[in-house]
Amino acid sequence: MDSTTxxxxxxxxxxxDAVARLLDGVGDERLGDPTPCPEYAVRELLGHLLGLxxxxxxxxxxxxxxxxxxxxxxxxxxxxxxxxxxxxxxLDEMARAWADPAAWEGETQAGGVGLPAxxxxxxxxxxxxxxxxDLARATGQPYAPAExxxxxxxxxxxxxxxxxxxxxxxxxxxxxxxxxxxxxIALSGRRPDWRPGERAAER
Numbered sequence: 001m002d003s004t005t006x007x008x009x010x011x012x013x014x015x016x017d018a019v020a021r022l023l024d025g026v027g028d029e030r031l032g033d034p035t036p037c038p039e040y041a042v043r044e045l046l047g048h049l050l051g052l053x054x055x056x057x058x059x060x061x062x063x064x065x066x067x068x069x070x071x072x073x074x075x076x077x078x079x080x081x082x083x084x085x086x087x088x089x090x091l092d093e094m095a096r097a098w099a100d101p102a103a104w105e106g107e108t109q110a111g112g113v114g115l116p117a118x119x120x121x122x123x124x125x126x127x128x129x130x131x132x133x134d135l136a137r138a139t140g141q142p143y144a145p146a147e148x149x150x151x152x153x154x155x156x157x158x159x160x161x162x163x164x165x166x167x168x169x170x171x172x173x174x175x176x177x178x179x180x181x182x183x184x185i186a187l188s189g190r191r192p193d194w195r196p197g198e199r200a201a202e203r
Contacts, residue, residue, distance in 0.1 A: 014146035015128035016095040035138040047077030053090040056124035059110040060097035126153040157187035
């Protein structure tokens with residue numbers, strides 16, 4: 001079953017389901033709208049979500065190859081036809097794959113980078129949390145990820161402090177927010193008060 005995980009391991013199901021619930025609220029007319037990711041419109045954000053769900057599904061299964069070996073920064077994501085059916089299914093497959101405790105063992109690969117599987121699972125969860133917020137904010141939908149998911153994201157992002165070499169490239173400066181979600185979003189380099197029509201924060 002994928003509804004439970006070992007107590008010491010995060011579960012990706014709540015975050016995956018939170019993203020999937022947003023998809024019905026994305027009309028075709030919104031696909032060109034801006035998002036908090038400066039390089040992505042909504043269609044590229046959805047394409048990125050589809051790519052990361054596929055990559056991290058395969059990373060959990062240790063099925064390493066083309067899907068796990070390519071950096072997402074190599075090119076803008078292309079949203080494939082049929083995404084409304086494919087993306088929810090891929091999110092479900094991703095959550096199921098990481099529900100297996102074996103997924104968190106050993107080494108794996110994602111985005112062309114080899115890393116411990118236990119870290120890859122947390123990165124995958126954080127990607128869902130952050131990009132779920134991006135999609136919700138870009139399309140004007142409410143978003144309330146599970147508190148447990150937010151704690152995983154906060155711990156991962158907070159560990160990349162101002163003296164971390166990744167700070168300034170992947171992550172933005174630490175900015176305190178009023179809520180745990182705001183703090184997580186700020187740690188990711190975004191403005192928690194971003195709204196469509198405003199210039200996206202540089203990451």
